[in-house]
Amino acid sequence: MTDTYAVIGNPIAHSKSPEIHAAFARATSHDIVYKRIFCELGQFAETVRAFQAEGGKGLNVTVPFKHEAFEFATRTSERAREAGAVNVLKFGGAARGAEVLGDNTDGVGLTRDITVNLGRELRGKSILLLGAGGASFGVVGPLLDEVPRTMVIANRTLSKAEALAQRFAARYGPCALSACGYDALSGSAFDVVINATSAGLSGGMPALPEAIFAPGALAYDMVYDKATPFMQYAQARGATVADGLGMLVEQAAESFLIWRGVRPATAPVMAALRGAR
Ligand code: ATR
Numbered sequence: 001m002t003d004t005y006a007v008i009g010n011p012i013a014h015s016k017s018p019e020i021h022a023a024f025a026r027a028t029s030h031d032i033v034y035k036r037i038f039c040e041l042g043q044f045a046e047t048v049r050a051f052q053a054e055g056g057k058g059l060n061v062t063v064p065f066k067h068e069a070f071e072f073a074t075r076t077s078e079r080a081r082e083a084g085a086v087n088v089l090k091f092g093g094a095a096r097g098a099e100v101l102g103d104n105t106d107g108v109g110l111t112r113d114i115t116v117n118l119g120r121e122l123r124g125k126s127i128l129l130l131g132a133g134g135a136s137f138g139v140v141g142p143l144l145d146e147v148p149r150t151m152v153i154a155n156r157t158l159s160k161a162e163a164l165a166q167r168f169a170a171r172y173g174p175c176a177l178s179a180c181g182y183d184a185l186s187g188s189a190f191d192v193v194i195n196a197t198s199a200g201l202s203g204g205m206p207a208l209p210e211a212i213f214a215p216g217a218l219a220y221d222m223v224y225d226k227a228t229p230f231m232q233y234a235q236a237r238g239a240t241v242a243d244g245l246g247m248l249v250e251q252a253a254e255s256f257l258i259w260r261g262v263r264p265a266t267a268p269v270m271a272a273l274r275g276a277r
Contacts, residue, residue: 005021005032005035005060005259006056007062008039008062010063015036024264027265027269028256037051044069048069058088058258060255061086061089066104066134066138074099076102077103079103080103082168084137084167086102086104087251088102088105107141107143108250109247110139110143110244111145114220117246117250117270120192120218122147125191126148126150126191127150128154130206131196131199132160132163135196140168148176149176151178152178152185153179158179189217190213192217193218195219195228200226201223203229205230206230212237213234217239224244231243
């Protein structure tokens with residue numbers, strides 16, 4: 001029987017994950033079906049249980065259910081526990097009560113895209129992470145694993161940036177990681193600036209000081225389906241700009257590895273997606 005997987009979220013219609021996993025399946029000769037599941041708010045556990053009972057083997061989880069997926073899992077990876085969020089579920093069987101593994105591949109998707117696809121070292125570099133919402137939680141640990149020289153989490157609501165930094169303070173020490181509001185960034189420049197805010201979705205961007213990009217800086221936006229004001233701002237100031245398509249494809253490849261034991265090549269899929277735009 002063909003194994004079935006899906007991506008679950010709200011909204012979900014524009015997810016590229018079915019396309020990406022279909023390409024991975026073709027390239028690795030794995031016989032799988034990969035669907036989209038729209039889930040009503042407040043119905044996550046019921047919807048997942050129904051998919052599991054039908055024999056579904058695993059799910060990718062997207063906005064706004066990553067915290068609920070973390071609660072749903074019966075066993076979680078260390079990186080999922082650090083993030084408090086899960087974007088991959090793997091079912092041990094169809095029965096209710098069967099093990100459900102929860103993992104988080106978002107952060108490793110981002111660091112692989114930056115270090116492998118974009119060829120940028122993060123070791124010894126200064127990183128500025130913009131935002132302290134859901135998109136930031138999964139990426140802080142994997143970014144710190146790359147051993148940057150400094151990392152600053154900046155957010156409009158300072159208390160959220162502080163809470164996120166505090167979550168990692170024990171492991172990394174307070175010197176390497178700090179939190180601030182956007183106005184406190186004035187006078188600082190960074191090698192890598194990552195936009196994990198949702199400001200671009202409504203046509204905005206965080207209020208950044210003019211000189212935020214160090215010479216040769218990388219400006220990375222986790223959004224992948226449009227050019228955001230942050231990307232335009234960065235480009236106008238001479239930074240190299242990247243969108244989040246590579247992160248999406250890399251987190252998908254890590255998910256495929258968890259489910260199927262094989263990590264598909266990502267470059268052909270990324271090229272096809274960019275070509276299709
Ligand atoms: P989610 O968890 O779905 O990512 P969220 O928790 O609301 O959503 O986080 C969205 C992030 O984008 C937050 O960091 C938010 O800043 P606040 O914590 O101060 O709300 C940030 N954000 C959204 N719109 C923004 C804007 N116009 N300017 C700056 N930051 C913005």
